[in-house]
Amino acid sequence: MPILVMKFGGTSVADLDRIRNAAEKVRAEVERGYDVIVIVSAMSGKTNELVGLVEGTSPLFDAREYDAVVSSGENVTAGLMSLTLQEMGIPARSWQGWQVPVKTTSAHSAARIEDIPRDHIDQKFAEGMRVAVIAGFQGISDEGRITTLGRGGSDTTAVAFAAAFAAERCDIYTDVNGVYTTDPRITKKARKLDRIALEEMLELASLGAKVLQTRSVELAMRYKVRLRVLSSFEQNTETSGTLVCDEEEIMESNVVSGVAHSRDEAKMTLVSVADRPGIAAAIFGPLSEAGVNVDMIVQNISDDGRTDMTFSCPTDQVLRAERAMTEAKERGEINFHELIADTEVCKVSVVGIGMRSHAGVAAQMFKALRDENINIKVISTSEIKISVLIDRKYMELAVQALHDAFDLQGNDS
Amino acid sequence: MPILVMKFGGTSVADLDRIRNAAEKVRAEVERGYDVIVIVSAMSGKTNELVGLVEGTSPLFDAREYDAVVSSGENVTAGLMSLTLQEMGIPARSWQGWQVPVKTTSAHSAARIEDIPRDHIDQKFAEGMRVAVIAGFQGISDEGRITTLGRGGSDTTAVAFAAAFAAERCDIYTDVNGVYTTDPRITKKARKLDRIALEEMLELASLGAKVLQTRSVELAMRYKVRLRVLSSFEQNTETSGTLVCDEEEIMESNVVSGVAHSRDEAKMTLVSVADRPGIAAAIFGPLSEAGVNVDMIVQNISDDGRTDMTFSCPTDQVLRAERAMTEAKERGEINFHELIADTEVCKVSVVGIGMRSHAGVAAQMFKALRDENINIKVISTSEIKISVLIDRKYMELAVQALHDAFDLQGNDS
Structure with a gap:
């Protein structure tokens, strides 16, 4: 079956009601015939709470322990999402980063993904599982310690899984319904873009348009991953949101997109x-x-x-x-x-x-x-x-x- | 160096101040010359919060996902304790159950510990580490999934580590200063016991004296682990609290102890x-x-x-x-x-x-x-x-x- 990656950010999984709402979106894709890999962030506020605790222990803290503590927020959401999908009758299970394993460099708090072996998850799909829920933002180093990918790192987890599993698309669910020509808070004339080239998105991300983590866009460019940014809080169709794609998929390039x-x-x-x-x-x-x-x-x-x-x-x-x-x-x-x-x-x-x-x-x-x-x-x-x-x-x-x-x-x- | 196991329950690590207080007690033992294995519970209230979230997803939840979610509380405390010790200048690091690995049966939410390999932690002690901080209550099954040992399971983790590492003693720090002849809320004449036999403690634990998890006492009996129950909130000496020990260590047995x-x-x-x-x-x-x-x-x-x-x-x-x-x-x-x-x-x-x-x-x-x-x-x-x-x-x-x-x-x- 074709594979789809769906990533839900912190506001999209902020409580059990929102997790159920997100799970409904996953169910819709399962019913369309996809095997789905879901990447989840921590419930909103949780990561800041954990970072606050770590900073309270010491001004110069050990990044390895920081990673071990802060990654726990995503583990909680992954389990809850899997349970919610199971309750809907969908065969699902959760993986923490080390269980996949998501292999990363040892640059704690700013690690880079090096490899995502497919065999374990592929085998479960073959056995009838329809959704693999992955705790985002984290991995494991060669030394066997937990690493994290930096703030916003779950976007990068999602793109890396989409690349590793040759997913048809990587849908990034967030609290805005796409990428705009400019910040809608500055001008009401701002218009949602249906499509934007990855190169353009990369410039926008690095310029402070906080829709996607910059590194996730870099990774999507390298592995030709089709990204879609869309809202968790709207009814979506297959053309909702903004498709962030290869230049060639855009008929006529804009001189200026944003x-x-x-x-x-x-x-x-x-x-x-x-x-x-x-x-x-x-x-x-x-x-x-x-x-x-x-x-x-x-x-x-x-x-x-x-x-x-x-x-x-x-x-x-x-x-x-x-x-x-x-x-x-x-x-x-x-x-x-x-x-x-x-x-x-x-x-x-x-x-x-x-x-x-x-x-x-x-x-x-x-x-x-x-x-x-x-x-x-x-x-x-x-x-x-x-x-x-x-x-x-x-x-x-x-x-x-x-x-x-x-x-x-x-x-x- | 001789090894000491110290276990801190939820109220003893309820916030950063209390974690610092507990870390001071660890420091004192390090200065006495022990290599220390610290077992921590989740910060008080956290496990109930996580259990509430899991129960909110489904009335009949998958115990494997329950374990993955609920174990995260101990992971947070383990990292924070390690950071606090490091800040005091003590070489320390944390281990989650799967990192040791604490091998258990697959009876999720009520797993039993089967093996605790020493090599990794021994090697770190040999390299100069003085404190290994272990997330209590959890382990890993043969299938590579996270397991938990049931409520109060961190006591059992502590006794199992004391047995595996042939520790000189296993100190259980809690919010009471020992085992009493009876419930002090019922009679002020209740007196703290300096020593009690493991067999007696086993009967008391199973009769509802909630100082220790029953299984931890069974394990202590089987492996002849000397247990001590004492308070996190008092200045202790080497004879504080109650020593739960082999009958032979008690000079004259009481006809009735409690x-x-x-x-x-x-x-x-x-x-x-x-x-x-x-x-x-x-x-x-x-x-x-x-x-x-x-x-x-x-x-x-x-x-x-x-x-x-x-x-x-x-x-x-x-x-x-x-x-x-x-x-x-x-x-x-x-x-x-x-x-x-x-x-x-x-x-x-x-x-x-x-x-x-x-x-x-x-x-x-x-x-x-x-x-x-x-x-x-x-x-x-x-x-x-x-x-x-x-x-x-x-x-x-x-x-x-x-x-x-x-x-x-x-x-x-």
Whole structure:
């Protein structure tokens, strides 16, 4: 029988009523003829509760014990989902990560899945089981210890199972009914997309559209997994939600598919740095070691052998970045006159596969912002994305202006 | 290094402060030179919460999924205890049942431990680890599924580890400071015992003194494990609490060590049963099949080929017993005139190793009850125990009278 993977997030399994609601959706797919692999998150709030307990024991805790504690939330949901399906008369059983086993690296709290052997679950399907319920977010290391995949990791579990079992599709059930052209809280003109390319989704995910964990989209790209994002709280049909798929499945690519934003950005400028070979490494090496996630980088034109170096990072890493730069200066590795931190900025981006073959998108974006008198502080581009840093107070205005400029409300994909 | 097992019950690990308090007690033993195996229960209330969730899914739930869900409470405590010890600078790590592995039968929710391989934990002790923290109450079946040992099962886990690792002692930390001559809520004259024989403890546990799970005491007897019951909430010395040990370690055995009571007893009488060979089997077979735990049995003297058969069982099994007897009568397997259920009785027992070599204990007991005008309804005896059924309203009075009659207040063991 064809295999379908269905993943339910924390709000979709928050209590027994919601677990029953999710189980009804599983039942519908079983009745359509699928063997189903269900991936569950912890009931909403549970993971935070467990993380709070762990953090209460020690400021510098052992990540191996953290993983052992925090993974227990998914184990509870997996058992309850299996019991609920059994009560509906559907042959089901649960697996914890180590029982499959979901083999991962030993990078505790941020482990990567290395292998998912199929034999045990395949055998149970052959014996008549119709649903395998898997505790998401977790696996087991070579040392036999429990690992977790990082927050949002159940998305990655789902995609990895879909890849391993060559599933027809991987349905991600959540509390929104799909992927939108932009955040619907910012403009009511935001429109749900029927389809979006995996490459576009990857940019959107990494830009802070929190529908899917970034790594799960990377994995879906690598293994050509068809993803669908849809709501647990609506009646769905086979075409509900948003299909996140290979570019080739999308008839006509949009020049721009969506406008993303990220609120908590900071802009840091090292003023008057000596412009010499190796200076970038001397700056960004220490930042990386200090755990600063540098995003955009801009180097101004050199003047008299000195230059200004600007980069962006999350606002909560500004202090760490300042400390790293001051210490590098004290060690004599770099030299600058001043370090200016601007924590009142945000990032706005337009994303679209069609950009590759369509010139003038940047010009159109900059014109739309100029028409609203919004000053651009930093620009960075990739093949399918253009991002700008602007003052945070203009964020909503910029998103609305760009959504209009690229006619996203009416542009049916 | 000598090995000590320390078990902490749910109230002893109810929150992070109490876990720290328990960890301090572990630290003291490490500093005394022990390698320590710590067995933890779930934080108090957690197991009931999980059981409630499971029962909410289905009235007839799959015990395998029940075990997978309910065991997660102990996993959380094990990780938190290990983290707390690490924070104190003590090399520690946690094991879940399947990681050891604690091998059990497949009788889910009531599994029995079959084997605890030492090699993995021994190796870690050899490498410098000082504390192994074990999630209690759980194990793994031959099929690779999680099992649990029944409520109170962490006591059994503790004794099984003490046996497997030839521990010097197994300390059971709880919310009382030892085993008493009787329930201190009934008489303030109740005195904590410094030592009690395992055989006596077994009778007391099965008579409803809820300090230890009955099976853990059976296991301790079989493997000659020295148990100590003591409080988590007091400053303890090496002689605190009550040592539950082999008879030979007790210099002079008490004739009577304690007075136990059990409130929820019912007395059932089948009036005028045909007295023929096989009649007992015809009565108690169906009761056993119906899941009735028959305790005391008395058969009156036969008269004209008919007799009265009296037995006791827990009050909440009376309806089940009545149904089983009525159905057996309808099938023609037994014949009786009437079935009388008296649900207003209780059981009071005196327990003591010294009874074996000391005549007259029963007479002394009956006299003490007669002096209080308490009528005895049923009597049953074992080698080291005498139990009587009496009206429930006299329970406290009987316990106090017997405690005085055997001079338990002053009788130092």
